[in-house]
Amino acid sequence: MVTFADLRDADTSALYTAGQAWWRYAEALRALEERMNDDAAGGLLRAGWDGDAADTAVERSEAIEGYFDLRSFAADLVAGVYDSAYDQLWQLKWRLTAAIDQAAAEGLSVRTDGVVEPPSRRAQELTDEIAGIVGEAGAVDQQTADALALLGPDAGQVGTAGWTELSEDAGGLANLYGLREDSVPTDPAAAAAWWGRLSNAQQALYLAAFPAVIGARNGLPVVVRDRANRLALSRHGVPEQSLLDRLAPSLAPLLGPLAAAGSWMVSRNQRRLRPQTLLDRLEASEHRPDHQRLYLLGFNLDDDGRAVIAIGDPDTADHTAVYVPGMSTTIDTIGGDLDRMQNLQQEADRLTFGRTGDVATVMWLGYDTPGADLSVARSHHARAGAPELDSFIDGLRAARHEPGHVTVIGHSYGSTVIGTAASDGNGLAVDDIAVAGSPGMRVDNVDALQIDPRHVWAGDAEDDHVSGPIGWFAHGAEPHEEGFGANRFVVDTEGHSDYWKRDTDSLENQAAIVVGHYGAVHLEHGEAPS
Amino acid sequence: MTVSYDDAAQEVRHRAGTVAELLGAPLTDPYFNPTACLDPQGRPSESGVYYLHSSYTLPVGADRVEDALRLAHRHFADQGYQVSDVDWFRDGGGRVRAEAPDRYRFSLTTTMPPVAIALGVHSPCFQGPAGAG
Numbered sequence: 320m321v322t323f324a325d326l327r328d329a330d331t332s333a334l335y336t337a338g339q340a341w342w343r344y345a346e347a348l349r350a351l352e353e354r355m356n357d358d359a360a361g362g363l364l365r366a367g368w369d370g371d372a373a374d375t376a377v378e379r380s381e382a383i384e385g386y387f388d389l390r391s392f393a394a395d396l397v398a399g400v401y402d403s404a405y406d407q408l409w410q411l412k413w414r415l416t417a418a419i420d421q422a423a424a425e426g427l428s429v430r431t432d433g434v435v436e437p438p439s440r441r442a443q444e445l446t447d448e449i450a451g452i453v454g455e456a457g458a459v460d461q462q463t464a465d466a467l468a469l470l471g472p473d474a475g476q477v478g479t480a481g482w483t484e485l486s487e488d489a490g491g492l493a494n495l496y497g498l499r500e501d502s503v504p505t506d507p508a509a510a511a512a513w514w515g516r517l518s519n520a521q522q523a524l525y526l527a528a529f530p531a532v533i534g535a536r537n538g539l540p541v542v543v544r545d546r547a548n549r550l551a552l553s554r555h556g557v558p559e560q561s562l563l564d565r566l567a568p569s570l571a572p573l574l575g576p577l578a579a580a581g582s583w584m585v586s587r588n589q590r591r592l593r594p595q596t597l598l599d600r601l602e603a604s605e606h607r608p609d610h611q612r613l614y615l616l617g618f619n620l621d622d623d624g625r626a627v628i629a630i631g632d633p634d635t636a637d638h639t640a641v642y643v644p645g646m647s648t649t650i651d652t653i654g655g656d657l658d659r660m661q662n663l664q665q666e667a668d669r670l671t672f673g674r675t676g677d678v679a680t681v682m683w684l685g686y687d688t689p690g691a692d693l694s695v696a697r698s699h700h701a702r703a704g705a706p707e708l709d710s711f712i713d714g715l716r717a718a719r720h721e722p723g724h725v726t727v728i729g730h731s732y733g734s735t736v737i738g739t740a741a742s743d744g745n746g747l748a749v750d751d752i753a754v755a756g757s758p759g760m761r762v763d764n765v766d767a768l769q770i771d772p773r774h775v776w777a778g779d780a781e782d783d784h785v786s787g788p789i790g791w792f793a794h795g796a797e798p799h800e801e802g803f804g805a806n807r808f809v810v811d812t813e814g815h816s817d818y819w820k821r822d823t824d825s826l827e828n829q830a831a832i833v834v835g836h837y838g839a840v841h842l843e844h845g846e847a848p849s
Numbered sequence: 850m851t852v853s854y855d856d857a858a859q860e861v862r863h864r865a866g867t868v869a870e871l872l873g874a875p876l877t878d879p880y881f882n883p884t885a886c887l888d889p890q891g892r893p894s895e896s897g898v899y900y901l902h903s904s905y906t907l908p909v910g911a912d913r914v915e916d917a918l919r920l921a922h923r924h925f926a927d928q929g930y931q932v933s934d935v936d937w938f939r940d941g942g943g944r945v946r947a948e949a950p951d952r953y954r955f956s957l958t959t960t961m962p963p964v965a966i967a968l969g970v971h972s973p974c975f976q977g978p979a980g981a982g
Contacts, residue, residue, distance in 0.1 A: 669906075675878050813891075822954075849940065
């Protein structure tokens with residue numbers, strides 16, 4: 320219980336110092352994680368060390384990294400508790416001092432139990448005010464004690480159990496401090512402003528308590544969303560492997576005519592491993608240079624799954640390309656799409672002068688893609704995905720301190736999603752729209768896309784069978800045809816899937832668009848911006 | 850022919866250095882990546898056949914970009930390289946592509962802003978070391 324004298328004489332700076340010490344501890348743990356990543360595991364991988372011993376050593380390094388990561392989250396929470404206590408008690412102490420000074424100014428005195436003398440109506444008012452302040456301090460003290468007790472001993476558990484424990488601790492703390500996940504704004508600009516107003520302690524607590532919400536919220540900083548999503552993913556863990564899962568790879572080829580059942584078993588196993596597969600992919604990128612690191616900006620493991628992954632940090636890059644993949648893309652097949660965006664980022668970065676890393680690319684599988692069936696000829700998937708894409712791009716803009724150059728690139732049905740989004744409402748907040756292998760954008764011509772036509776680009780390979788009359792029948796005019804009014808860039812690749820192949824005009828033209836090097840884009844027809 | 854990644858990298862670095870020396874600019878922002886060559890069916894090789902893709906920036910300065918490209922073009926022609934592309938951009942600068950008789954490929958493109966040249970040097974396809982691929 321806090322008394323008047325306790326609060327009057329309290330040295331609140333001790334709480335501040337404790338909070339700072341825990342922030343430093345959390346930072347030190349993150350630095351250790353980084354060093355383990357760069358110096359140990361990364362060093363071994365870069366040296367090309369191979370074999371069982373190397374695998375074991377890298378696995379061990381990554382386990383230690385995981386421990387540092389988990390503990391840094393826990394240290395953030397402890398730091399937040401001290402910071403929050405300091406903020407509140409400092410203000411209460413200041414209000415108490417002001418009440419004591421007021422009493423003295425009115426010729427009254429305050430006893431050591433907080434009662435103001437001599438008795439009078441005014442003295443009673445001040446006594447009540449002081450009692451109220453001391454009562455609030457008592458509540459803060461109790462809240463802080465409860466919070467620290469909730470965080471429990473530093474058990475040091477790693478693996479899913481450790482992340483689950485952290486999650487429970489953070490959830491309990493959020494409840495104690497009255498933080499709720501529905502207070503996170505859904506509008507990207509409002510979310511960006513809201514995040515900026517939070518204290519470090521509140522940010523750390525929101526992130527640890529509601530990682531899935533923070534990770535998915537457009538408008539929040541990329542590094543925050545990445546950290547939150549990885550935390551959310553770690554909590555998923557990998558479910559126990561059933562006997563069926565273990566037998567699936569061996570049984571599948573033997574099932575012969577029951578191939579569908581075999582592939583169902585394999586895909587069931589693949590789905591079970593999704594969280595770990597995604598985490599492994601992200602962690603592998605940590606051994607690359609900073610500008611090639613992957614940032615997880617959203618995911619959903621249900622059904623076909625969704626994933627939004629940036630290569631490089633869009634918050635700091637001068638140029639960002641958001642790639643919308645086409646039909647039959649699922650979270651289990653994103654490897655090829657990530658390779659495409661890696662090629663595009665590398666080629667675009669090559670065309671810019673200055674620091675390496677001024678281009679980021681995003682693989683945006685933020686919608687449910689149609690399968691290779693009749694659904695691809697319908698607009699349902701595009702209409703559902705369009706507002707999601709619009710919000711994501713608004714979020715990219717809102718999270719940045721300075722405006723950057725943003726290009727949205729659609730492949731196949733991805734271009735249909737883009738056309739739907741650009742022609743709806745006030746359009747897409749992008750500088751350029753590029754599409755390749757488009758079956759149509761669900762608009763008659765470029766004017767409907769609500770952007771200067773010189774900034775709309777389309778490419779199409781001669782033998783791409785996805786674009787063409789079938790697409791026109793289902794999704795409207797083809798954007799690469801002259802009558803559409805967009806610029807058609809030169810494509811020297813074949814088929815529907817090679818538009819992002821290395822060392823091709825197809826890739827180099829798109830890279831030039833992404834960095835605004837319009838004069839370098841080879842055109843079949845149209846007029847590039849000057 | 851089996852060539853290790855290290856040996857391939859050393860050779861493309863040497864060739865890039867020759868271009869840099871010719872243009873009087875340092876090689877900056879190096880990037881190397883072994884990339885699978887295509888098999889006869891047009892699919893990425895799964896047997897470890899690769900080419901080395903490399904890129905650099907040559908900061909020649911805004912006033913020398915076009916002269917540097919012309920100089921490189923002349924040099925490639927004098928050396929008997931096959932020059933496949935010479936293109937001058939509307940907004941300044943341009944691009945030159947050439948292939949040496951031993952199939953090393955060169956690509957020089959003006960950067961954005963046009964103050965430097967993005968140089969790409971790519972090796973021919975090699976058989977990678979055992980286990981690669």
